[in-house]
Amino acid sequence: MTLKDLKIGNTASVTSVGGSGALRQHFLDMGIIPGAEVTVVKYAPMGDPVEIMIHGYELTLRLDDAAEIGVEPCEASSSSGAVRTPDRKNEHPGLGEGGRFHPKGSGDPLPEGTTLTFALVGNQNSGKTTLFNQLTGSRQHVGNFPGVTVDRKDGAIIGQDDTLITDLPGIYSMSPYSSEELVSRDFVLKEKPRAIINIVDATNIERNLYLTIQLLEMGIPMVIALNMMDEVTGNGGSIDVNTMESMLGVPVVPIAAIRNQGISELVEHAVHIAKYQERPARQDFCDESDHGGAVHRCLHAVIHLIDDHAKAAGLPVRFAASKVIEGDQLIIDQLGLDQNEKEMLEHITLQMEKERGLDRSAAMADMRFSFIMNVCSACVIKPRENKEHARSRKLDSLLTGKYTAIPVFIIVMGLVFFLTFGVIGAFLQDILARGVDALTVVVDNALTAGGVNEILHGLIIGGIFEGVGSVLSFLPIIVTMFFFLSLLEDSGYIARVAFFMDKLLRKLGLSGRSIVPLLIGFGCTVPAVMSSRTLPSERDRRMTILLTPFMSCTAKLPIYAFFVNAFFARYKALVMICLYLGGIIVGILVALLYKKTWFKGEAVPFVMELPNYRIPSAKNVLQLLWEKAKDFLQRAFSVILIASIVVWFLKSFDFRFDLVEDPGQSILAAIAGILAPVFRPLGLGSWQIVTSLISGFMAKESVVSVLEVLFGAQGGVSSVMSPLAAASLLAFSLLYTPCVAAIASIRRELGRKSALYVVIWQCAVAWAAALIVRLIGMALGLG
Amino acid sequence: MDLIDIILIAAIVLCFASAIRKVIKMKKNGGCSCGCRDCEKDCSYRESR
Incomplete structure (x- = not known):
């Protein structure tokens, strides 16, 4: 009998673990070992993957992989961990404390001025980044999804000079299964930190200690931070820290990172063991008997x-x-x-x-x-079932239920888009746009009254205000979109989406985990590309990265909103939905093409831990919003400002630097005219449109600002373009090459050739799609 | 050319130069100009190496 044959609620004991290579090792590292007790919690709405309970935590895996695990039905034990009430108070061993006990080493401190380097190591979603932020005062992004940290981050501990702590991606063991696990292992082995701070999720202690044991084997000074102790004690559990410290041979400090409890004690111990190089008193865990x-x-x-x-x-x-x-x-x-x-x-x-x-x-x-x-x-x-888990179970009955998961997902995503574009974002955008318009009028009048030079007047109003101002008004929509995406991620919902979308994504040759980069891609392609590092297989990672540009990022929103308002105001919502769906459909077609050609084979197994739902922290969400707004403003006043001024200059002067009356005689018209024939079949053969699309390569938002600068004097873009040409332009903008920042991040992840490929391929796909839109429109007699 | 024109030109030149400086700084950060939190930190990490 195998794990695949168990029904919901059935419990069995593992008898054998089949499979081979890294995946089998990963199963073993996750605690699926002969003798372990597993209970089937639920199947995903499409029947695959399955969620099991093992060692007190929930793990998901595909049915094909479950079929590799032999089991024997058994009665569920009352508690997954053997526990007893400690009968007496044990004396505190005092490891990692000055002047008490130095099991190994002479106790000689390192010379003054030596930088004490620490590695922060722990399982995924155990709170490493929260602890890192508390220790260093930094503001790294934290999320409720396994694998938020995809690269190492450094910082000094507050109040401790000559310290450098590195936050590493979460790992389950020292066997390299994914690239992030390799990053962490290589750091510990090659860069040899003075000490390790091992963060252990106390609510899931058995599996977390597995990594601890492997770290202890490395013989590097170490302190264990027992995180989430507030949840353990709050639910009636406890951990005898003194006994644990003497059994493991390293200092153990209970903490609650999110509440900043126990942090100063942790720092004292960490600095002490690093300074005195106190190595673990125990490295031998095998039993002679x-x-x-x-x-x-x-x-x-x-x-x-x-x-x-x-x-x-x-x-x-x-x-x-x-x-x-x-x-x-x-x-x-x-x-x-x-x-x-x-x-x-x-x-x-x-x-x-x-x-x-x-x-x-x-x-x-x-x-x-x-x-x-x-x-x-x-x-x-062991604590009784904690409140967070009970709440998650209730929520999951709806959010991942057999008949409710997909409809709820569609409703949630629909609501996100509706609130962003239809209610909150649109309302705020309207207010900001009015503000920008009013300011433009005031400045315009002031310049006229002051008798400012005509050219200068044109540059300020027609160049800077038209360009930067038109883009600024889109700030609320972008911030609102990120607000909702951040809520979904921090609550733990996105991990569930990965769980129930796995079967569907596998048909496209992807794994359920690929949904995370793809959803983030609706916000910004750059973090989406980076978040693909959590994918354990190189094949899945490459394929996911190449598909993220098809998810329409928020920077393209100003282009859509601009054209939809100008040409399709009556069908606003419909056109917006069509654009997003269009990107997804083309992405699916390209994925199927990749699956048949470049990325033959199956996606890697889906083995993932489902975190409990948590209420997103207001501080975290507000911080994200502030940084997104800051980033947008920075770009508006750098890249877009430059683009607006350069475009204004090029369209106002000819090659002899004489001011031109007709922009068609300008430098810009001559340069863009060279590329115009390529766009003529799409109905976009004018030099103004070509210029705006080129500027979109620097930053997507600048397409609108450039169009405003170029068409502003002619009564706006709607007076010179047909609705069909606008539809063709929208299709092209949806799919053509991502901006230079996204291309740079793709280059970092996949190399120069792949980045170049993305630029050319996306442009070709966009050109073909725009042509199809135009031909369909003409066939329908719209041209 | 009036004094006000000269002041405005100087202001625009300063803004333009500052914007170019910002873009160059972004480019140095591994070609990243997105500035979002994750990649900003990633860039500063790479820069510090």
Whole structure:
């Protein structure tokens, strides 16, 4: 029987873990090991993937992968972790505190002035970035989705000179499964921080300690920050910190990062262990009496065998031995073992497998989880189901329910767009546009009254005010859109969308996790491209990045709003919806094309943790809004200001720098005229439109400002363009190359060739789509 | 040319120069001009390396 065959609510014990390679290792690292108890929570609305409960947390995986896991039905135990009430108060071991106990090392501090470097390591969604922000006073983005941090971030601890703490992407183990896990592992191994701050989610302690055990094996000074202790104690649980500290051999500090509780104590311990280089008192977690000590003997034999190689390679020997047994090729290569040694290692490992009755990876994972269970049974009193989880369960019955998930998703997204474009954003935009218009009139009158030079007057009103002013009024729409996207992400809803959209996205060759970059793409392509780093497979990551430009970003909104208001005011909402849907449909077609050609094969397995729903923090949301508004204003007064002035200059002068009466004689008309024939089949052959589209490559918003500058004197764009040409232009704007910032981020992620490919490919697709729109319009007699 | 014209020209030139400086700074940050929080931090991280 396999996990796939279990019904909702059924509990079973894992008997075998099939599959191979990194995915199998990932299953084991996530706690799916022989003997573990799993309960099926629910199936996604389309029947796949499945959500299971294991070690007290919820994990989702696809049915194909569930079919690889052998199970045997059993009765659910009352609690997933063996627990008992600690019967006596244990003395505090005092690790990481001055003048008490130095288990290893002489206690000599590092020389004054040495920078104490710390790595902040922990599972995904355990609160690392929240803690980082508390420690450093910085304002990094935090979200309720596994994998918000996709690159390392540095900062000094407040009030501690000569410290540098690095926030690393969340990882589940030291086996590199995704590129972010590799970033974290490489940092710890290669940059050798003076100490590690390991953040552990106390509400999900068994799985979090798995990473802790591997970090302890590295022998680097470490302090454990038991985060979310407020939730544990608030729900009737507790953790005997003193016992845990003596069992693990490193300081353990209970904290609640979000409430800033326990942070100063954590900093004191962290600085102490880093300064005195107090290494973990315990690195050996194998049990001599377990199955005749098979794993214990194997591990110690390997440690002796590779000791010299590990030292030469600068790797912690205990850690290297574990990885060699697990068959981690990256570590084996680094050790540079000779053939004899490799053969000897294989014999030792085979013998262990035979004696233990488990394969090497499962045996190592089992050894670690056995130790963790011992620690938990000695120190942890499990809380009753916490309020957050109970609330999530209730919400999930609606938001991920079989018949309700997809309709609710459509309603939620519809509501986001309706409120953004129809109610809040549009209302605020109207107010701002009136303000800008009034200011323009005031300045215009003042310049006239002051008898300012005519050319200068033209530059200020026709160039700067027309250009920058027209773009400024779109600020409210963009900020409102980001407000809703941020609410969805911070609440934990987007993780659910990934869960129930997986089956659909798999048909396009993508994984459910790809939905996150794609949804963020509706805000801005740059963070969307970056957020693709959480995808564990290179194939999925590349394909997702190449598809994000099809999701219409907020910077294109001013273009849509401008043309829709000018030409299709009666069908405003309909045209807007058609544009967004158009982008999605073309994206789907391109995805299918990629799947059949460039990205043949299946998307990687979907293994993801579903976080509890949380109420988004007002501070976090407001901070995001402020930064988006600041960013938009910065661009309006830099890129768009320059574009407006340059365009005004080029359209006002000819090559002899004489002022021209007819802009058709200007420098701009001559330059843009060269490209105009390419756009003629689309009905967009005028030099003004070509110019605006070129400027859109710098920043999409500037398309509108340039059109205002160029057409302003002729009574606006509606007097010189037909509705069909406007529709063709909208189709082109929707799909053509993303702005230079997005291209730069694609270049960073995929390289120069791919970035160039995106520019050319997007332009070609946009050209074809605009032509189709025009031909359909002409066939319908609209031209 | 009046004094007011000269003042206005000077103001525009200053604004223009400041805008160009800002764009150059953005470009230095790994070609990023989006300025959004995630990539801004990413850029400053890359710059600090």
